[in-house]
Amino acid sequence: MISVDAHRETVTGLLGNAPVIRLPLASAAGLVLAEDVRAGVSLPPFDNSAMDGYAVRAEDIAEVPVTLPVAEDIPAGRVDSTKLEPGTAHRIMTGAPMPPGADAVVMVEHTDGGVTDVRILRTAVLGAHIRRRGEDVVEGTVALSAGTVLGPAQLGLAAAVGLAEVPVYRPLKVLVVSTGTELVDAPEPLRHGQIYESNSIMLASAIRALGCEAEVVRSVVDDVDEFRSVIEPRLAEVDLLVTSGGVSAGAYEVVKDALTGQGVEFRKVAMQPGGPQGCGRWNGVPVVTLPGNPVSVLVSFEAFLRPALLAAMGHAGVDRQKVRARLTESMTSPAGRRQFRRGFYTHSEGEVTGIVGPRGGPGSHLLASFTQANCLIVLPEDVDSAEQGDEVDVLLL
Template sequence: MISVDAYRETVTELLGRAPVRTVPVAEAAGLVLARDVLADVALPPFDNSAMDGYAVRAADVAEVPVTLPVADDIPAGRVEVNPLESGTAQRIMTGAPLPPGADAIVMVEDTDRGTSEVQISRAAAVGSHIRRIGEDVTKGTTALHAGTVLSHAHLGLAAAVGLAELEVFRPLSVLVVSTGTELVEAPNPLQHGQIYESNSVMLAAALRGLGCQVEVVRSVVDDVEEFRKIIEPRLESVDLLITSGGVSAGAYEVVKDALTGQGVEFQKIAMQPGGPQGCGRWNGVPVVTLPGNPVSVLVSFEAFLRPAVLSAMGHSDVDRLRVRARLTEDMTSPAGRRQFRRGFYTPVLGEVTGVVGPRGGPGSHLLAAFTQANCLIVLPEEVSAASEGDEVEVLLL
């Protein structure tokens, strides 16, 4: 069997890195910046007023009250500004350029708001309420670094330094396929021996949550020719194919039968649940094949698929937060396999470690227990039993 860590590395290498594309700034939220952004302009790009008020020379308002003639009005957006003469003031609005000769702004609240002359009741020190050129960003410096996951604030900064477009890693286009003749799509009625299909719903939602573009093909029957007929034409337009079901050791393993010898290798991973897996390339397209049981699908997604997909789209922080916690009850685990058990973690006030207890049994069909969990309890390969009070690793979901 292959270790979880080795298989995660294999899948990550298989997916590689998505191509870089240029997108409008307004459409880049949530994507990862591929190139450093240099500031073409300083922020602020000129000395300007931080307040509505009056531009003055600080020496002229050192003793108050004082009345000064108002020589000019400076609204925001004015391009040409007259110099400020000694013994005068200029009424100025927030964001308007500072007139040459001025070295302070008096807030309008500290005046009588005059328009031809103004009475000033409070002194202003040199530099008061002035935004200096480049005090936020200096021209020519790096405003945003490659690898940044772009938030609304990052996009605002990119726009503020004059960019209309950004170079980002393209979101992956993923084809999700669920297989199994027993699968029925709701709300069609079930016959005895059939179950409702859920894996593609879970996987598509999880992948869209990471920013992927997802196409879904549900409930492909266990027929090799039918599988190839439905899926192969779709490969030209996707970056990744993910299947669920049909990879174990049974007689009707459609994915395994269809892709063996086509560039996809099937193997056992030293984990529970989710042991049978497969990955490789089919017609040049990366393929990751997951087991059919729903908990195996979700655990596999967390163990290696989620970090590989995030890495492919340029993310550097691809891991869930891991903490240590004390068990609230005894647990067992198969020797030689890393067990991922659904659990509920509770922090303990004033302590470094919290407490955690399993939710549901280890069975890979117990999906309801996953909805009651906020973490995965991880028991390593060398641990076959853990007792109440033992400290274990917890993967927070």
């Protein structure tokens, strides 16, 4: 057996880095910036008013109340510029450019709101309510650094500094394949010995949640020739093939039989659940093969696929948040294997550590208990039991 960490490193290295493409801002949400981008303009691009009010010279309103003639109206979007003469005011709106000669803005609430003449009731210090050019971002400087995840604020900033598109790591295209002659797609009626296929639904949704594209081939029967004929023609269109089932030590392990000697290595990983794993390249395309039981599939995704896919698309933080928690009941774990158990974690205000209890048993077929879990309890390879009250590592889902 090899370690969980060693297999994770192999899978991550197999994927490498996704290609870099340029996308319009509207199509880049959730992706990772591949290069530094610089501001095409300063932000703000000109001195402008932070308030609806009146642009004035601070010395003209040093003693109040005072009445000044209103020489100009300056709405937001006005592109011409008229100098403010001494002893006058310009009525100005939020975001409108400051006129030359003005050095302060008086809020409209501190005036009588006059249109031809304005009575100013309070003084304003030099620079009051003025947004200065480049106060936020200076033209030519780095506005967003490589490695930034493009959320709403980041995309808003990119648009504000004049960018129409950005260089990002392209979302990976993943082919998800479930295998097993016993599998049936709902709502077809089940016969004795058959089960409904669920792995591809779980895997595809988990992969898409990371921003990847997922194409699904469901319920491929346990026949090597059929597996190859269905899957091989699709490889040229994807970045990664992920299979579930057919990798263990039984007599009808279609994935192992089809891909052994084709560049894919099958191995036993020191973990529970999810021991039978495989990875490599088939026709040059990265392949990750997962076991068939549904809990094994989701645990394997968390342990290997999720961090590898995120790393390939440029994410720096690829690990789930890890915390320590006290067990609400005792647990056992097979010696020499890292156990991942579904659990429910809570943390009350004022407590140093939270508490966690397992949900369901260790069986890899117990999918319903996964729906009640919000974490994975991790017992390391050198631990075969943990008692109630012991602190353990918890990965928050």
